[in-house]
Amino acid sequence: MIEIIAGTNRPGANALKLAGIIRGYYRDRGREANILSLSEMPQEIFLPSSYAQKPSSWKVISDRVLNADGLHVIVPEYNGSFPGVLKYFVDMLKFPESFERRCVCFTGEAAGIWGGFRAVEQIQMIFGYRNAVMLPDRVWIPGINQKWNAEGTGLAEEALVARLRDQVERFIDFVERNKGLAAKAAP
């Protein structure tokens, strides 16, 4: 299973809207994908005690990452970087098996002109440190608020849709080739 991670807990986030659209592209290629929004992170995980002892409510999220064949991370740009909550999400997941040899790909998005370019490059440093297997093909979406169709339900720009579909196709193939390398959750 591929988990599409909407990399923020901001209400009304474009990341979550994009995750839904990208899930449609996976379905068009005959692949089911789940959406994991960081807004699903339980409140208890934000207690300082969670560094030492994870709340029981965290296991369902943690296991979704551990059982994923691939993680497609939507990375919003916040202050020229990725959201702090996305780093906290990474910090709370099981070390080292959550990302060790797990397939990951990245789609950046921002209101501004850089389209999450720096955000993606910065988070790739972390996934590189964690020995993730990363798809070389990344997509950046500048001016995200101008990309929606009139109804706000889909992307209006054909060239962008083509780039995202191409990334999805490449990631499906990449995951097929590499998915056996990562650990799964203990039952």
Ligand SMILES: Cc1cc2nc3c(=O)[nH]c(=O)nc-3n(C[C@H](O)[C@H](O)[C@H](O)COP(=O)(O)O)c2cc1C
């Ligand atoms: C805390 C915060 C910081 C932001 N910093 C930037 C930024 O540095 N560059 C930029 O282009 N947009 C910035 N934005 C706008 C986001 O890129 C914009 O909200 C975009 O839709 C992606 O985030 P979203 O998935 O939360 O919607 C920022 C938004 C927030 C909430």
